Amino acid sequence: MPYVPLSWLAEHVTVAPGTTAADLAADLVRVGLEPEQIIPPAVTGPLVVGRVLSVVTEEHKNGKSINYCRVDVGPEHNDAPGEGKEPADVPSRGIVCGAHNFTVGDDVVVALPGTTLPGDFHIAARKTYGHTSDGMICSARELGLGEDHSGIIVLREFLPGTEVPAPGSDAIALLGLGAEVLEVNVTPDRGYCFAMRGIAREYSHATGAAFTDPGLAENLPGGTPPAATEDGFPVEVDDAAPIAGNVGCDRFVTRIVRGIDPSAPSPAWMTERLTQAGMRPISLAVDVTNYVMLDLGQPLHAYDLATVHAPIMVRRGRVGDELTTLDDVRRTLHIEDLLITDSPDGELGGRVLGLAGVMGGAETEVSATTTDVLIEAAHFDPVSVARTARRHKLPSEAAKRFERGVDPRLQAVAAQRAVDLLVEYGGGTADPAVSDLDRTARPAPVRMRLDEPRRLTGVDYPAERVVALLREIGATVSEPEDGVVTVTPPSWRPDLVGPAHLVEEVARLDGYDNIPTVLPAAPAGRGLTADQVRRRDVARALADLGLVEVLSYPFVGDTHDRQQLPADDERRVALRLANPMADDAPLMRTTLLDTLLDTARRNVGRGLEDTRVYELGLVTRPAGVGVASSPGVGGRPSDAELAAIAAAVPRQPRHVAGVITGKVVPDGVQGPGRPADWTDAVDAVHAVAEAVGVSVELAAAERAPWHPGQCAEVRAGGAVVGHAGALHPRVAAAFDLPRGAVAFELDLDALSAAGEDALVVPVPVSTYPPSKEDIALVVDADVPAGEVLALVREGAGELGEDVRLFDLYTGEQLGEGKKSLAFALRLRAPDRTLTAEETAAVRERVVALAAERVGAVLRG
Structure with a gap:
């Protein structure tokens, strides 16, 4: 799910001053996005700028070397009374620190007692190494700004070109740690919203704020990306086994940046945004590709150019293909996997570099010694990526975007943005060689009647309003002909393939709350079947x-x-x-x-x-x-198929x-x-x-x-x-x-x-008194009682109102292999009181029938 900091959103769309994450959530709900949660600031409490006044290095018996520092944390925080602070020539606080990458005069970040750091880590004054440490001088990892824990943050190095405020100033605002972040749940058909570009567009739809599309070449800070050149890094696509009829890769852009400083750190603003988005800063080259992906929605991959052998080939897997992915897992690949390969020793496509759109390989990853970087920006088939990611259980951030559909017009722009950042912050030089294998097709046009939105929603949208809303989402709309328009969806909306999808966009942007609620009349209940x-x-x-x-x-x-x-x-x-x-x-x-x-x-x-x-x-x-064979999806199954x-x-x-x-x-x-x-x-x-x-x-x-x-x-x-x-x-x-x-x-x-099929015939209730008879019959032990019961009921005939077995007896008196079954009969006639003779006749008839059928004998 994407995370949306307001400061990042404001780079692409005008956000009104004072807007909160809750306001943003309410605005996005109006256009159909689902806010998941508002993530509070990672740091709370008194986090301030401090200036180191003195450093005393001490060696302790356990071999630990520590610094006892006096730090100026501003007039409001220096030497708080009543807390046992050690004396100093100037107002300051004493803090014990184990790092050694700073010196007297450096400006640092100090977490004073009462501060809560990421991980619910609470800061308090404590006695340690013979001193009272009245706070903590923080590293980048302790503040959630990166993984560097080898030394504390020295602000002149961490924020180059930024004027460091006076001691005691709020460091939370300085480092951007006080911002709320909105987490948004995106449905599978809105993959473009997995980027700040898409969220900003939707915010513009919801509020009418001015939106500048960062995915357009003319809006790039460094200018339009260069066209492909003949000497660009060679790329081939060989997809003899497309999935779902779609070729696995229809666009592949490569760019090269040479002479990057491997030790160049990522800028603080970038690591801050990556952290807010839930990603771990790693290195400049990797952080740049991740940042561009989060900003524009185009996954990128950076290779160590020295480890890649031209040409690159995109192909399906072969029997025996294996790959050690970036998570250090050796994987056996499937013949349907779409792979990025290169050609060592002249063997075309002989070595696997990565799973296309899912994860790269360990052999060509950017390392701490990489100076020349090859940037890949490609467009892969969503079905192929989705199947590969599930097959190998690799739900990577790239796969999440590719399987939902990535804008096929975005690759050159994203690659140029990555090149500009590497040049600016890594000191590299952009290679003039550019390759752009482009076999993409424009989205298929959709014909729609202008009254279709009214038919499906019940709202009478004017034709001009329908056209305006469709153009607002980026679609191209023709002039109406007989009430019908031809709509070409924008390249970032692969989900718009029919009139109903366009109607949904009209209803969404006009406002779901404008659709009247009509309670249908409930039909008369039929009750239970x-x-x-x-x-x-x-x-x-x-x-x-x-x-x-x-x-x-x-x-x-x-x-x-x-x-x-x-x-x-x-x-x-x-x-x-x-x-x-x-x-x-x-x-x-x-x-x-x-x-x-x-x-x-x-x-x-x-x-x-x-x-x-x-x-x-x-x-x-x-x-x-x-x-039965599965019918196709091109039309309704035939009667024979059904x-x-x-x-x-x-x-x-x-x-x-x-x-x-x-x-x-x-x-x-x-x-x-x-x-x-x-x-x-x-x-x-x-x-x-x-x-x-x-x-x-x-x-x-x-x-x-x-x-x-x-x-x-x-x-x-x-x-x-x-x-x-x-x-x-x-x-x-x-x-x-x-x-x-x-x-x-x-x-x-x-x-x-x-x-x-049984005919239910109501039996009138007789008002005449019943007659009761008990009959005990001796039969062979293997004669089922149910069979004898049926014979008794048959013998009782129409007069037998109720017949039940009430006793089973076996004993020496009956003889071996015999049992006695006693039945209670309730006899009643509907029109008269039964006489003793009639009752006796029933008794005799039952005994005779039982004797004839099962050899029963009346028990004396």
């Missing part, structure tokens, strides 16, 4: 049973093995993600238990042994699904599942609690079926991950819609769940579909 109502009913029914709803991520790993699923189980056919969020969970779940069992495990592992959780969610079943895409989307039915562990009835004063068993899972299934309005049938089954002897198959409408029962002990152990844990899972879509 039947499916939404059904899901809420299911959730409410399970909550009434004491289960808690959870939401888990649908990504899984080895859960199928832990569930003991057979090798040929259809649930093992899972969709694998190309870019999973976690390497150990690359698959989409095929059942809710895939993730719900892990959710239960985490709860149990955190001490909640009595866990009752359920989930309503989608599962992915990719079996039988093919792969059909192929739809066919390639896996089936995603909605399921409901639950897991119950521990006790469903806790221990209490009534006695010990009741642990969960398979009947609790079956009860949950019945609750779901009742909420959906579907009758289900249960039958014994064997299916992982349930225990073979305690697993029920759930059927509705003749189809299997789920299973319920106790988890297999090995599965419970694999998920660290207590023994006896139970679970259920239902295909809610299939369950709902089974009830969609």
Whole structure:
């Protein structure tokens, strides 16, 4: 994000006196920029100019050589009473300093007690080396003005050509440390605002202030840059594999500055601005390229000319290419990477110098001995730079700008600006040789109706206003023909490619607040869909049973093995993600238990042994699904392409599942609690079926991950819609769940579909009294209770208002392999009171039917 100091902004646009960072933020908001924060001054408190009056050098036992100095810090600060200051011939303060690059008479920067330096470093008087140090003489790094910590700041050297004020004067203002800085958040389509040039332009749009474009050749301080010469440093572009149809480099400018003083420091104003912008000052050549990039928006790169072999070639990567980047990391390059190369030993493009638009290489970087510098100013394809930066995890400042679009008309101007600064502050000489490989094209013109802004915004903009605003952003607008104009966007706005983008500019500059707020009339509510109502009913029914709803991520790993699923189980056919969020969970779940069992495990592992959780969610079943090709972006996909895409989307039915562990009835004063068993899972299934309005049938089954002897198959409408029962002990152990844990899972879509065709017939409430009958039937132990229950209901016929199983008994009295099932029947007729004979007839019919179908015997 760009940082905006007001003093720097004022170089390009007229800023009203007294403007604060908060005022600037409010102005930029009006044109669509988003202020992030206002950064307060890095230094607060009494930071003053001091003049060294005396220096006494002392050697201490630890080998440390220190200077005890008396420093004149002005009448207001010298010899503050009551603080134990040592006597002196003239008013001053005593300060201990470890640096030795100054002498008597030098003007320095003194942080007095009460000053706060960058890093929240508080200055106070303290006893050290046998003296009271009543402040601190500061170095550039301690003030956040650079990395030099070898010596303190001597103002005549640090601010050459500047008249140093008297001792006691405010050094914060002198060094520009008291300025607030505004941090601005820039959206990806406004890449030109990653430079002071762009921010100044937007401030001009917001306030009407006069703006001088520093990106125009005629506004350069040193004059128009020279044209390309035949003896310019040779550059070639060989891009046989362009990305997204765009050649990787369409402009490359080089300039040479010779005879630079390697020890020449960067000017204080430049290091101050770089620091305010969040960049670390390094050396003059590097600081100049960074400063020009921050000012104009054009990334530059400086090479040590002595290490570069002509010609430079811009090409794609080759197998085996490697590069040690400026961060001292050796990187293996990709064949899609756009590279800057040179030609040692006559091998064209044989050595890699840097990743184009991202980061340079260590072999040719400017060093402490560099005297001749080759400056590169190029224009690279945004897509290529973005992919390279992400591929190598190098989000450099240059890459941030290139991938958002850099002005292709800016390279010569930026290079000239860098040359001028190196000549002025480094003592170098600009080489007359200039190269400028320019294959850029003008922005494509856009045709727009002048009433298009009104159509899209609802504001009736006059045609003259629309044209004026478009010209204000730098666009060229033709004379209207039949209400249509041809607009050529400015070179720094690659985002303006259609009429809607131009309309946005009109609305933005005219003011979003001028667009009236119209509250649309709300249509009549349709309420929840039947499916939404059904899901809420299911959730409410399970909550009434004491289960808690959870939401888990649908990504899984080895859960199928832990569930003991057979090798040929259809649930093992899972969709694998190309870019999973976690390497150990690359698959989409095929059942809710895939993730719900892990959710239960985490709860149990955190001490909640009595866990009752359920989930309503989608599962992915990719079996039988093919792969569709991606359609192009040039137009709407055809019906056949859309059909192929739809066919390639896996089936995603909605399921409901639950897991119950521990006790469903806790221990209490009534006695010990009741642990969960398979009947609790079956009860949950019945609750779901009742909420959906579907009758289900249960039958014994064997299916992982349930225990073979305690697993029920759930059927509705003749189809299997789920299973319920106790988890297999090995599965419970694999998920660290207590023994006896139970679970259920239902295909809610299939369950709902089974009830969609059922005709709901209201049953009138009978006013006649019911008759009650209890029937106990003895059957073989392997006969499912649900099957017998269905037979009892069938035998009861229309008179059977309610039939339920209330007792299961096994014992020696019944004989081996037998069980007794007791059913309670409530019988009622809609038009009469039942007689004893009718009730007895129902009883006999039930017994006879059960005897015929399952060999049941009435228990005596």
